[in-house]
Amino acid sequence: MAVISPPSAVQPAPLVDGIGRRISYLRLSVTDRCDLRCRYCMAEDMTFLPRSQVLSIEEMGDLAERFVARGVRHIRLTGGEPLVRRGIDMLAERLGGLIGRGLDELTLTTNAMRLADHAPMLARAGMRRINVSLDTLDPQAFRHITRVGDLDLGLHGIAAARAAGLAVKINMVALAGLNEDQLLPMLDFCAANGCDLTLIETMPLGEVEADRSDHYVPLHQFIAPLRAERSIWPVDKATGGPARYFAIEDSPVTLGLITPLSDNFCSTCNRIRLTVEGRIYMCLGQDDHVDLRAALRDGGDVDGLIDAALAGKPRAHDFHIERKSTPAVARHMSATGG
Numbered sequence: 090m091a092v093i094s095p096p097s098a099v100q101p102a103p104l105v106d107g108i109g110r111r112i113s114y115l116r117l118s119v120t121d122r123c124d125l126r127c128r129y130c131m132a133e134d135m136t137f138l139p140r141s142q143v144l145s146i147e148e149m150g151d152l153a154e155r156f157v158a159r160g161v162r163h164i165r166l167t168g169g170e171p172l173v174r175r176g177i178d179m180l181a182e183r184l185g186g187l188i189g190r191g192l193d194e195l196t197l198t199t200n201a202m203r204l205a206d207h208a209p210m211l212a213r214a215g216m217r218r219i220n221v222s223l224d225t226l227d228p229q230a231f232r233h234i235t236r237v238g239d240l241d242l243g244l245h246g247i248a249a250a251r252a253a254g255l256a257v258k259i260n261m262v263a264l265a266g267l268n269e270d271q272l273l274p275m276l277d278f279c280a281a282n283g284c285d286l287t288l289i290e291t292m293p294l295g296e297v298e299a300d301r302s303d304h305y306v307p308l309h310q311f312i313a314p315l316r317a318e319r320s321i322w323p324v325d326k327a328t329g330g331p332a333r334y335f336a337i338e339d340s341p342v343t344l345g346l347i348t349p350l351s352d353n354f355c356s357t358c359n360r361i362r363l364t365v366e367g368r369i370y371m372c373l374g375q376d377d378h379v380d381l382r383a384a385l386r387d388g389g390d391v392d393g394l395i396d397a398a399l400a401g402k403p404r405a406h407d408f409h410i411e412r413k414s415t416p417a418v419a420r421h422m423s424a425t426g427g
């Protein structure tokens with residue numbers, strides 16, 4: 090009797106782009122909506138996507154699983170504000186279930202307005218660390234920058250996350266004239282609360298009414314007051330991400346610097362971005378994308394489209410803050426997922 094051997098398990102091809110960069114990090118934007126309106130990110134009056142155009146929680150889970158099967162080891166949930174998306178708990182639980190089965194890490198970036206309610210759920214889902222965006226510790230300045238935010242809610246959210254066992258890294262966008270006085274207080278806050286701190290240069294993404302270049306400040310200038318007081322030195326913490334890390338004299342805080350404008354970091358980029366519409370953007374700073382939604386809904390060749398996107402991943406972004414009136418790309422950071 091002939092013995093029929095089972096079909097050999099075909100390993101899905103790993104994600105490698107046209108210039109050999111291995112893609113292992115997926116940023117999944119779970120909504121373009123937000124409960125804040127940060128001035129550098131959004132216009133006051135935003136039009137959000139109609140529900141018919143956004144992926145369901147189940148569709149996002151299916152796509153995320155496909156990316157993990159192809160070698161993605163880290164997924165970050167972002168947005169818009171991920172914690173305003175209904176069903177975020179189900180998605181976190183589903184993706185958390187992939188940890189140890191291909192996925193190493195599930196993380197989140199949030200403005201923390203709803204974090205106090207969600208932190209225990211995130212920890213239960215298997216999350217170990219999150220990023221919280223916090224540009225100032227001054228309540229009035231916080232309200233001004235976010236237009237509608239309440240600083241106390243954010244601080245409670247951070248405390249709840251720490252109490253739930255989550256490591257917290259604060260993301261602070263450097264804004265000339267708005268938070269230059271806040272670096273040293275923020276470092277003290279981070280030291281007191283067991284957080285790390287990453288500073289980000291403002292990037293020209295999407296129309297935001299005011300001229301963003303008015304608030305652009307290169308990070309070497311933003312950190313000058315710190316350097317005047319304490320030494321800082323580089324530490325080896327290769328994450329494949331855009332930040333360079335530094336230790337600070339007499340401080341437990343690791344300082345990250347993200348300098349897309351003053352110092353390009355694209356050559357080691359290991360990431361891919363999936364929007365809530367089901368589009369893959371291969372670069373935050375370019376418009377090229379591939380649409381997976383129709384293929385996903387009609388049973389089309391999703392993997393073939395992912396391969397096409399990879400082949401077209403650009404070498405570098407195209408940010409130039411001096412192009413005053415026109416942002417590098419028209420879509421907002423909240424649409425692509427920061």
Ligand code: SAM
Nearest residue numbers: 130168169170198199200222260291292422427
């Ligand atoms: N709503 C969440 C939050 O604020 O953390 C997640 C999405 S937000 C788009 C992700 C990160 O992008 C935040 O740290 C935010 O400060 C940053 N961001 C938004 N617009 C930016 C811009 N134009 N330039 C630099 N960073 C920006």
Ligand code: SF4
Nearest residue numbers: 123127130169200423
């Ligand atoms: Fe919302 Fe985050 Fe953009 Fe602020 S930075 S408006 S919190 S998406």
